[in-house]
Amino acid sequence: MALYDLNTLLSENTYPGRGIVIGESADGKSALFAYFIMGRSVNSRNRIFEMHKTGMRTRAFDESKMVDPHLIIYNPYLKLENIDIITNGDQTDTIFNYIKEHGDDGTSFVKALRTREFEDDAPNFTPRISGILHYASGNKFDYEMSILKSANGDGSVCNRFFYSYKPRAGFGHFIHTYKCNGNPIPSFYGEPEEVSMPNTAKELADICWNNLNADNKVSLFVRQIPLDGSKPTEIVINKNA
Numbered sequence: 001m002a003l004y005d006l007n008t009l010l011s012e013n014t015y016p017g018r019g020i021v022i023g024e025s026a027d028g029k030s031a032l033f034a035y036f037i038m039g040r041s042v043n044s045r046n047r048i049f050e051m052h053k054t055g056m057r058t059r060a061f062d063e064s065k066m067v068d069p070h071l072i073i074y075n076p077y078l079k080l081e082n083i084d085i086i087t088n089g090d091q092t093d094t095i096f097n098y099i100k101e102h103g104d105d106g107t108s109f110v111k112a113l114r115t116r117e118f119e120d121d122a123p124n125f126t127p128r129i130s131g132i133l134h135y136a137s138g139n140k141f142d143y144e145m146s147i148l149k150s151a152n153g154d155g156s157v158c159n160r161f162f163y164s165y166k167p168r169a170g171f172g173h174f175i176h177t178y179k180c181n182g183n184p185i186p187s188f189y190g191e192p193e194e195v196s197m198p199n200t201a202k203e204l205a206d207i208c209w210n211n212l213n214a215d216n217k218v219s220l221f222v223r224q225i226p227l228d229g230s231k232p233t234e235i236v237i238n239k240n241a
Helices: 006-011 091-102 108-113 201-211
Strands: 019-024 030-038 047-052 055-060 077-080 083-087 128-136 140-151 154-165 171-176 193-196 217-226 233-238
Touching (some): 006 193, 006 201, 019 083, 030 083, 030 128, 030 201, 047 217, 047 233, 077 091, 091 128, 108 128, 140 171, 201 217
Antiparallel strands (some): 019 030, 019 171, 030 217, 055 077, 083 128, 128 140, 140 154
């Protein structure tokens, strides 16, 4: 598989939609992940990220302009003990609640997402993309990613793809909802793209925010988790700040 430059992937695509990047820092000292949202409509662009006790939510920047909260307002990020969950929709809650009820035996991520499908926004049928990071003792972690998508635009069929990774210093994976801009918007296809990773949350935030399309980018969240157990670093950037 080709190793992609995240700067290039983002700068050459005006509308990847929503995206998740997960990997290990170049120095091997941290887990890193990022989540961004974009928007073409006034409703989609009228959002910010807001941290709360158990994670992060999306919220309307101007409540008076919110037309339909469906598929717009959700928890992109939730945390459990030794687990981070990041997704592009309310399936974050599905995974979170499944693990709280059944525990995490290594299959919980897959089992939870088998109860969900792509978004009900025909004709786009936007994929649901998800990621989970599991932290263990001994400065170790692993991560999984998933995409639930229609069968080439056939809204009667949901195909579910799951990927499991052992981290490598300086490497990560990037998955996004759309291949590119369009009408309807073509879904992402293929495996998550392998990308090179920087050392810090600040560097990853700069790569993402500076290369996302200026008109369509809305919000970005980056989290760096030192594998020595020290305090994580979190960065939130809202265009509507």
